[in-house]
Structures are given as structure tokens and as C-alpha cells.
Amino acid sequence: MQTLDREKAFEIMQLSPDATSDEISKRYGILTRKFRTIERDENGYTLEDITKAYELLMGYTYKDDKEELRQKKLRENPPLIARILKKDPVKLENFFYYYRVYIIISIVAVVFLVFMIRSCVNQVKYDFCVVVFGKVFAEDEKKIETYIKEQMPSTPGVVLLPSYEADPQYEYAVQMKLIAMAAAKEIDVLITDEAVFKIQAKQGMFMALDDIADILGFSDDRYIKGEDIIDESDEGETEIEPDKIYGIKISDSEFVKENGIIGENITAGIVTNTEKKDKAIEFMKLLK
Template identity: 25%
Template sequence: MDQMKEAYERMGLPEDATKEQLDDRYTLLMRQTRSHQRREPDRAEEIEAEFSEITKAYKFILEEETRKSLEEMNQKRYGKYKKFAGTAEKTDHFFRYYKFHVLGGVALIGVLIYIVISIFNHQAEKERLASLPPVDLEVMFLGSYMNKDGGQDLTPIEDAILAQFPEWKRVTVTMNYVPPLDSNNPQDAAMLQKALLVLSTERPDLYIMDQTAYDWVGNQGMVRPLEAEVEGVWKDLLTPEQLVKGTNEEDGSEHVYAVDILGSTMSEELPVLKKDMFAGIREGTERDANAQLFIKQYLESSK
């Protein structure tokens, strides 16, 4: 069977499906996977393995679409030569190849050196991570968040959280950018694809989302309902305005999937540029208690 046809069949789509249909289908399958894992926890690993095959199919289709786009560019570039288009392309590639042949050899040496250094660095990183204490909480900022200093280092955010929870030894933080959902910018579309793939592979304990990110995935099974906490230990710490609700797309029931923690002094201590902070707990996390503690203390520090 043709590999492209097989990939589309695995996605449950016809081969003439649009890019938007492909992305929507992948999002739906990811949501269904999380739902199945909740209903059948004993099959969670098997279901995850099945979804990984869907992810491979999705990435294969995207890569093939990129290849076709390159072919179309070549056609536009060399099509004017008509039946000699192939010869023109090969000639162009020939001169381009020898023009950069020497540079290519130098680059190859550089790549080999980089690989060797990367192997040593990877081994050193493995040893460093093995020497660290177990992770107490994994936090993902999902949306248009940025470091206050504009850099890429997330260590200051991790240190700020550890300072707030001195009983913890280690916190890891990641940032997953989600662009405006109504954007027509091709770069934003690519960033949305990247965010989707990150969500399908990474498993933080706590999501901190802005409004755009929550509207995208907040009620799709990624985070669990919080009614038990909202009506229990958090009851006296919350106002109705802090409840971030959503509709379960499977049965139409309404739930609280996150709470707004922006109006707290602890949130202001984080070196993060933000406009919304909706905190939700990942469905099935083994560090659920610590995720609850994080939210509880942020609510207690609300103004």
C-alpha cells in the first residue's frame, strides 16, 4: 500500500483532505486518546502506543506536503525550459554542488566535531540529571508567555517556584508557545503544529494557560475537572470569577477545568510576562497532590 495513502487511512481522512482538516483531525484523535486512557487506565500504555503511530502518520503527511511544495518551486523555476527542465535542474545542481564542494567538506568536518561534542555533552547531561533529586512538579506554560528578561533560560522561573515551596527540591518548567488561533500567518500555523506535537508527547503535572491556549485545548481532556477541590479544600479561597469552565465535548456536561491564579502575590513573584494565568492539573498525573498544593497556595496568596 502507498505510504501516503496508509498515513491518511491511519488518520481516518481521505487523501484530498485539507491542511485544516488534517490539523483538526489530529487534535480530535489526541483528545479521544486522553479520554480512552481515563476510561481504561489498564490499557493506557497500549492506547499511547496506538496514538504514537497516529503521530508518525501526521508528521509523515506534513513532511510530504513540504516536499511537494519544494517540487512545485522547482517546477516554477525550471519549467520554462520545458523538456530540458530536468537537464537545467541537474546542471544548476551540478555547479551549485561543486561551488560549495570545498565548503561542504569543511562543514562535514564541523558536523562530525559537533556530533562528538554532542555525545560527550549528552552523556554529561545524563550524569547531571541522574545526580539531581526527583522532580516534585513539572509545569508547562502554554500560551504567549515569555521570560521577563526576554531570554530562553527557564531556570529563574524554576528557582522562583522553589523559593515559594522550600520543601520541594526540584521543579522543571517548559514554555509551549500558542499563537492566535485566528491568524492567517503561515509561521503561526507552523507554531501551532509544533505546540500540538509537544502536547502529544510531553506530560507535565500542571498547565498554566492563557485564554487562547485554554480556548484551544482546555476542555478537551488534557486537564481534569476540579469540582472536588473547588467544592472542598479550595472553596473558601475562590470567587466565582476565578472559575474557568468548559463543556465536555463527549457528553456536553459543564465542568471547572482550571482556576485563575493571576491575582495572587505569588504569581507576581514569577519572572514571567503574562496576561492570563489559568492553572489546570493534567489528567492522570502521578504528582497530583503537589499540583493541588501549588494551586492552593497561589489562591491563598490572592489579594
């Protein structure tokens, strides 16, 4: 890039010469976000060009002999990763600096996903599994596990898998584990918010409770009903199964209040392929 002056800096920032410091700062923020997905803009400028223009306009530009010497030595003896990628080591250093947060988050997400997959493969056997998912959170899963064991003495091995508020990549990893566990018949009861519950119900996640409604003993207003497609003709006409009970509203239950479960429109359902139906029914009775 040619010698940088204020006129050129305004051109690079795509600002008028009378732009204020506040306007320059806001523009720099917009441009740095833009460079998360590109290396050069439509005029051929890089993030480094943008940053130099910003620093000059804001009065931050100064000559740092020590830094220039450091960069010179870095270019003369580049690190292994720069040689492998065949990139300017100074630009590579700047890249890792500007995107370090995103790189760290991505690494953590990948490590977490590997850990989740590994835990599925090396899953410790237990007698009963409850998963808390979606916009519902458990303050202390060990407390809930102890409560269930006390109320269900015939079930000494109980595991509760909670969800946590996190970034989307973490949530995606948890969702992948949920799908894997459900397919492996490792989940017996799912507790989630009503919106997620209805989505999962349409995908066949839950067992219909109509035949055991009298055994469960909840009032009619506590049950959540849904419909399911049971057949589809060659012409695309669908046969809809009458509304059936798939879940129970438990936001006001003593179980939720006593065990620090937080969320709105909390709903519970028995997973359709559970191999522990009797224990699942026994647990659902605790949710009154």
C-alpha cells in the first residue's frame, strides 16, 4: 500500500474528510466485523490496511523501532506454522490476535463435542436416565439424582443430564448427544420447555400416555396433547391420528420447586423407545 496520509486513510475507511472521531470509531467497528468473513474488501484493502488507517485518523499512529525490529526478525525466522501455511508471520500473528476469541470458542466446542461422543461410547451403565434440555435448567443435578433415588428405592443408579446456557455451538453439541442417546435407547424421560417439547413430539420422541393417564392421575389441564401422521397415500393425502396425550405440564409441581429446576412452561414426557417404562411411569408420578 502507498504511503498513508489522512486523505488516503479516509478513502480506505470510506468516510468523508469531515468525519468525527465517533463516526470513525463506529465505522472501524463495522469494518472489522465485515472482515470476519473476508480477507480483502471490494477495493482490495485488508484488515491491516483498515487498522492502520483507523490508527492514523485517531492519532494512534507512531513509529515503534522495537516493534519494527521484532517484526523484521520474525519475518527473517518465521515460526513453523507460518512456513507450513506459506503466510507472512506478522499477518498471521495479527490474524490470531484479532480472532483469538472465536478460535478459542471453536476449539472448546470441538473438544466438548469429542468428549460428548466419547462419553456416549464409554457410557457408564445406570438404571434410569432423565435429561433436562432446552430452556430449562437444573441448579444442582446431584440433588435431583439423590431425590429420585430416595423416592424410587428400587432405582439405585440414576443419572440426570442437565443443559446450560451457552453459545450456539455448545447447544448444537448437546443436541447431537441428545439425538445419539435417544437412538441408543439411553433416555427414559425428557424434561424441557413446551416449545421444544412440541417440536420433539412431532418427530416421534414421546410415548402416548392415554393408556396410562388414569395410573398417572394428573388433572386434564396438566396434559399436553398432539397429533401424529400415521399414514400417507400415494397422492400425498395424510391420515391424522386423533389427539393423544404426550406430555405433562410440571412448572407448578413440588418436584420442580424443591429441586431448583428453572424455566417457563416446563414439560415432561416419556421417551417412546425407553426400555424402562415401569420406572418412567413411577418417576412421572413424582411430578405432581
